[in-house]
Amino acid sequence: xxxxxxxxxxxxxITLILGTCFAVLGSRRMETVIKLAVAQALLLAGLxxxxxxxxxxxxxxxxxxxxxxxxxxxxxxxxxxxxxxxGVSREVNSYVSLKMSFLIAGALVIVxxxxxxxxxxxxxxxxxxxxxxxxxxxxxxLFVIMTRKLAVMQITGFLLMENGISLAGxxxxxxxxxxxxxxxxxxxxxxVLIMGVLAFRINRTFDTLxxxxxxxxxx
Amino acid sequence: xxxxxxRTLLAGISLALxxxxxxxxxxxxxxxxxxxxxxxxxxxxxxxxxxGLILAGWVFGTGPLAGxxxxxxxxxxxxxIISIIAVVGLTSALYSIAYTGRELAQGExxxxxxxxxYFWFYIFIFTMLAVVMAGNLGIMWVAIEGxxxxxxxxxxxxxxxxxxxxxxxxxxxxxxxxxxxxxxTILLHYAAVSVTGEGGSLDWPSLVAQAGRLNxxxxxxxxxxxxxxxxxxxxxxxxxxxLPDAHSQAPxxxxxxxxxxxxxxxxxxxxxxxLIVSKSLGAFSFNLLLVFGLISIAVALPFIMVQHDLKxxxxxxxxxxxxxxxxxxxxxxxxALYGAFLHMLNHALTKxxxxxxxGNVTQHYxxxxxxxxxxxxxxxxxxxxxxxxxxxxxxxxxxxxxxxSEFTILSAGFAEGRYGAAGLMLVLITLIFAGIVxxxxxxxxxxxxxxxxxxxxxxxxxxxxxxxxxPMLVMGVYIPPFMDGILRQVVAVMAGGN
Numbered sequence: 133x134x135x136x137x138x139x140x141x142x143x144x145x146i147t148l149i150l151g152t153c154f155a156v157l158g159s160r161r162m163e164t165v166i167k168l169a170v171a172q173a174l175l176l177a178g179l180x181x182x183x184x185x186x187x188x189x190x191x192x193x194x195x196x197x198x199x200x201x202x203x204x205x206x207x208x209x210x211x212x213x214x215x216x217x218x219g220v221s222r223e224v225n226s227y228v229s230l231k232m233s234f235l236i237a238g239a240l241v242i243v244x245x246x247x248x249x250x251x252x253x254x255x256x257x258x259x260x261x262x263x264x265x266x267x268x269x270x271x272x273x274l275f276v277i278m279t280r281k282l283a284v285m286q287i288t289g290f291l292l293m294e295n296g297i298s299l300a301g302x303x304x305x306x307x308x309x310x311x312x313x314x315x316x317x318x319x320x321x322x323x324v325l326i327m328g329v330l331a332f333r334i335n336r337t338f339d340t341l342x343x344x345x346x347x348x349x350x351x
Numbered sequence: 352x353x354x355x356x357x358r359t360l361l362a363g364i365s366l367a368l369x370x371x372x373x374x375x376x377x378x379x380x381x382x383x384x385x386x387x388x389x390x391x392x393x394x395x396x397x398x399x400x401x402x403g404l405i406l407a408g409w410v411f412g413t414g415p416l417a418g419x420x421x422x423x424x425x426x427x428x429x430x431x432i433i434s435i436i437a438v439v440g441l442t443s444a445l446y447s448i449a450y451t452g453r454e455l456a457q458g459e460x461x462x463x464x465x466x467x468x469y470f471w472f473y474i475f476i477f478t479m480l481a482v483v484m485a486g487n488l489g490i491m492w493v494a495i496e497g498x499x500x501x502x503x504x505x506x507x508x509x510x511x512x513x514x515x516x517x518x519x520x521x522x523x524x525x526x527x528x529x530x531x532x533x534x535x536t537i538l539l540h541y542a543a544v545s546v547t548g549e550g551g552s553l554d555w556p557s558l559v560a561q562a563g564r565l566n567x568x569x570x571x572x573x574x575x576x577x578x579x580x581x582x583x584x585x586x587x588x589x590x591x592x593x594l595p596d597a598h599s600q601a602p603x604x605x606x607x608x609x610x611x612x613x614x615x616x617x618x619x620x621x622x623x624x625x626l627i628v629s630k631s632l633g634a635f636s637f638n639l640l641l642v643f644g645l646i647s648i649a650v651a652l653p654f655i656m657v658q659h660d661l662k663x664x665x666x667x668x669x670x671x672x673x674x675x676x677x678x679x680x681x682x683x684x685x686x687a688l689y690g691a692f693l694h695m696l697n698h699a700l701t702k703x704x705x706x707x708x709x710g711n712v713t714q715h716y717x718x719x720x721x722x723x724x725x726x727x728x729x730x731x732x733x734x735x736x737x738x739x740x741x742x743x744x745x746x747x748x749x750x751x752x753x754x755x756s757e758f759t760i761l762s763a764g765f766a767e768g769r770y771g772a773a774g775l776m777l778v779l780i781t782l783i784f785a786g787i788v789x790x791x792x793x794x795x796x797x798x799x800x801x802x803x804x805x806x807x808x809x810x811x812x813x814x815x816x817x818x819x820x821x822p823m824l825v826m827g828v829y830i831p832p833f834m835d836g837i838l839r840q841v842v843a844v845m846a847g848g849n
Contacts, residue, residue: 270530270531270534274527277523277527283519286523290523290526290527290530293527293530294530297530297533297534297537300534300537301537301540304537304538304540304541305537305540305541305544305552308489308536308537308540308553309487309489309552309553311422311487311489311490312487312489312490312492312493312553315489315490315492315493316489316492316493316533318493319493319496319497319500322497322500323496323499323500323522323526326500326503326504326522327522327523329504330503330504330507330515330518330519330522333507333510333515334515334519337510337511337512337515338512338515343519345512345516346515346516346519346520347516348512348513348516349513349516349517349520349595349596349599349600351654351657351658351659351660351663
């Protein structure tokens, strides 16, 4: 299979994608976070193109185009609008310190590699590194949502999780059927739009995007 | 020839059913004034419900329908939930006219926002119909995520601090949950691709046909992710935390839709995975459903006992009832399955009835605090009585439908020899009954506070109450033969036939 010749490039891209996740965890400015989201989307699109080239599956190019348009284009644009509109640029405090975040994220990566190796078996799927890296990204996205207080940062966490899912799809089965892929992109796009609208309304009503204030409903 | 013709007609009707809510949503935005809007909603709602019931009836009569190159697949299970969407969707739409009319009069919402209310309301119905009509598990995922997106702004409709908090928690928790379900879908796809090849590997009929040959390890993992992911939307504990917030903060007709219909659609997602996985792994998915179901019932209990908010009380009761349905499916015998789907229907009717009644009462008293509502029956003879009777019905008192279905499920459990599970369920249900009736009595009986004027129900509420109450009562005494036939067909789908 021709894929073998490209494995080096593929694994390099996957490593870079994981790297952007760590960079998101480490940055405190929203502008940087959005730039990193764009970078991650570009890398994902690149991965689709390489895989499409290697396997000769035309649908991969469509997926790459969609990723570019939605995840590197429209969504960062919406996020920038929200950040500018509500005038936050710095992350309010996280529940977990920076050092601790890196430590936990590192642990998540190790756990993901061990767990997928245990359960699915080593070297399964088209690209061996894709599934564990994808699981690690999903977990890191979840970690961001759980520990960051700023509503826009939680949207970014959602994007990390979703990129992890895309990576899993790409690496195991060359992506989902095209119609499904289109539907997923539509959902993400509308999802981020609606989260953005809600973030605006939260900011208007609470005068802040700090979700620390969202804890009146109990019991 | 006639068969081909009727198939084409049937495919046409299912396309019409999917496009109708989109059309009504669009017209709601374009409508010039409130009168036109009410008209569009009432007529559209009736036509939509009629189309849904005709399609469902046809599927019950002639067997499963697959169309549009496998993108649409409707069997008895889907048709059953389509009927629930049709009926509760219609009653909620009609009740909305009365409810939002009063909100408008009280100045809670602006006339312009009303158009958006109906827009999202019908988009919400569209996404739920798409969930149960999808013949492809990937499309089904897209539709279930769509239900969250369509209803998030409805939950946060009032733009108060509490409703925005509920909407944010709702969209974040459910989206995260559902991403896990997507991961489960990808794992299933992965398992299927290695058996069937690229084409059609998420198509429901081909997945069921191949179920025995799929990699069991991957299937196990896929089911766990689907259960956790879609289970978040069903409100299974411990992923239920968004549910009481969203149900209590949404406008009451939307609460009725969330509780009576949406939770069932999400459960439908789990059932599709369950049907595939149980073919290959046997008891594995049954046991997980049973355990999560029992935990949900148990978790709901303390919150029902000490509840201070009327709508949250009914929200926790929804967690309980979804737990009962999941547990009954986990028990798995034909009788338990029969009870589970009877319960799904009864719960949808009774809970929407309760939210309509509670909506009128909380609107009139202008509070949801249980301590501040007293004498609802003497202040509001119709809605107060409905609330009181509805509470008995939802708790499981005879002669209401919920009693029949709970009795069926419990006796199925004991007949199977699952004394532990059935006994635990019996104890929990009894305690919850006491909690709900006690609270309902506090709210409904006695003399109302002096500031509360006496109010009679409007004609929309009256119509909706009567329309919903009749089947609630009938199914408690007697299950009509046509309903019995439908339930048997659904059980047949669940028991592995197509």
